[in-house]
Amino acid sequence: MTETTLTDGASIPVGPRTLAVMPAEQQAELDPYMGQIITNRKSGLSLNHIIGCPLDCGYCVRHFWGDFDNKTPQLLVTTEEAVEMLAGHEAFAPHTTPIQLFNKATDPMLPGVKPHTFAVLEELDRQGLRNLVLIITRFHVTRADMERFEALANVRVTLLFTYSGITDSRVEPIAKSQATVKSIETAAAHRRRTKVILYWRPITPGWNDDPDTMRNVLDLADRTRVDALVFTGYYHKQENATYLRDLGVQVPYATDYQRRKVLPEELDAKVVRAWRKHGTGVSLFRKTSCGVTYAHQVPDYNGHWGVPELCDICPAAQRRICADDHRAPSQDEFRAALDCFGYDTDAPFLVEGGHVLTHALGEQRRYALQHRLRFQVWEVDHPHLHRAHGRTLAGYTLSQDEQRQLDQARERLAAAARHEDD
Ligand code: SF4
Numbered sequence: 007m008t009e010t011t012l013t014d015g016a017s018i019p020v021g022p023r024t025l026a027v028m029p030a031e032q033q034a035e036l037d038p039y040m041g042q043i044i045t046n047r048k049s050g051l052s053l054n055h056i057i058g059c060p061l062d063c064g065y066c067v068r069h070f071w072g073d074f075d076n077k078t079p080q081l082l083v084t085t086e087e088a089v090e091m092l093a094g095h096e097a098f099a100p101h102t103t104p105i106q107l108f109n110k111a112t113d114p115m116l117p118g119v120k121p122h123t124f125a126v127l128e129e130l131d132r133q134g135l136r137n138l139v140l141i142i143t144r145f146h147v148t149r150a151d152m153e154r155f156e157a158l159a160n161v162r163v164t165l166l167f168t169y170s171g172i173t174d175s176r177v178e179p180i181a182k183s184q185a186t187v188k189s190i191e192t193a194a195a196h197r198r199r200t201k202v203i204l205y206w207r208p209i210t211p212g213w214n215d216d217p218d219t220m221r222n223v224l225d226l227a228d229r230t231r232v233d234a235l236v237f238t239g240y241y242h243k244q245e246n247a248t249y250l251r252d253l254g255v256q257v258p259y260a261t262d263y264q265r266r267k268v269l270p271e272e273l274d275a276k277v278v279r280a281w282r283k284h285g286t287g288v289s290l291f292r293k294t295s296c297g298v299t300y301a302h303q304v305p306d307y308n309g310h311w312g313v314p315e316l317c318d319i320c321p322a323a324q325r326r327i328c329a330d331d332h333r334a335p336s337q338d339e340f341r342a343a344l345d346c347f348g349y350d351t352d353a354p355f356l357v358e359g360g361h362v363l364t365h366a367l368g369e370q371r372r373y374a375l376q377h378r379l380r381f382q383v384w385e386v387d388h389p390h391l392h393r394a395h396g397r398t399l400a401g402y403t404l405s406q407d408e409q410r411q412l413d414q415a416r417e418r419l420a421a422a423a424r425h426e427d428d
Pocket residue numbers: 291293295296297299300305306309310311312316317318320321324325326328329
């Protein structure tokens with residue numbers, strides 16, 4: 007196991023330089039989601055054939071699938087097999103489907119993982135594929151790494167650096183090393199076609215929402231002139247909350263655990279106020295795909311233009327790009343999209359202003375459809391309310407009007423389903 011040195015002289019393990027394939031019996035014990043090599047996530051079709059991470063971020067999503075104690079990155083299949091699986095996946099469309107690498111259960115720039123990250127990118131590039139590829143990291147990115155990213159001619163890469171100014175090493179052991187700050191500086195200084203985003207997350211009350219910390223993050227974005235800033239909250243689930251509380255960390259939310267990220271309305275407003283007050287020319291986004299597509303000057307592939315309250319902080323030129331592209335699918339087009347993925351074409355749906363309302367399609371299918379149509383696809387039981395932006399509803403107060411709208415949406419979809427049955 008190699009180590010990286012922190013500024014206070016301590017060091018943290020960063021995993022082996024060469025990765026082994028996980029034994030079959032160990033793979034058989036994995037949570038089914040951890041064992042799934044390709045998944046449809048909101049920000050892209052996600053390839054994760056390496057799992058295991060030594061970085062110990064307290065809020066990590068691996069807590070949810072019982073994988074947090076797996077500190078050593080291991081391969082589930084070879085990288086050659088993984089690329090074949092990706093390119094042959096039902097949801098993969100050459101040049102258009104957004105892709106994410108190693109965003110579930112490891113860091114793509116760890117010493118042992120990095121060769122595989124480049125191997126995937128270089129193979130996709132060799133095939134002439136122009137898909138957007140998102141790489142989320144908080145680890146070292148060197149000048150030599152940037153040269154390798156810059157040598158790619160086809161795939162459109164975005165590096166998203168998770169950085170939020172957290173200094174409590176119980177929450178994020180790597181924070182003290184300043185590794186992420188240095189990586190942002192290096193990546194921003196040596197990028198040409200690669201895009202660089204400061205991924206300001208998880209913004210959490212009491213951890214990193216004080217004025218000085220927020221200003222430091224904004225200063226970093228401003229000084230390095232990254233392509234965009236994207237902010238979001240913390241996934242508040244029992245598993246990571248318990249882990250953090252056991253370490254003595256104050257978790258600011260109560261025990262109403264949530265499926266989606268928490269970013270209360272007042273915290274959203276606070277971030278936007280801090281950004282406006284700072285005056286940085288770096289654009290700020292609420293959604294990952296918005297920051298990525300803005301950086302590449304293409305319309306948002308999640309069709310967030312259909313949720314207009316998200317767009318009030320977006321530059322006018324980008325709003326025009328999204329507005330010009332945004333188009334509701336017809337009934338036939340939506341059914342054709344269901345059909346092309348092999349999904350149930352009898353599933354109830356309702357094309358409404360800015361979104362298609364569905365029921366029981368499943369999150370992964372909705373994301374695949376959303377990316378194909380560049381139009382929001384919602385689940386009626388996971389309501390999106392005005393101002394909550396698809397986040398959890400904790401921290402938002404539902405007006406009577408909003409409650410009524412929710413009830414009406416359910417009724418409309420039920421009526422549509424009855425109509426289909428007749
Ligand atoms: S216009 Fe709206 S949907 Fe498009 S990138 Fe900006 S915030 Fe996102």
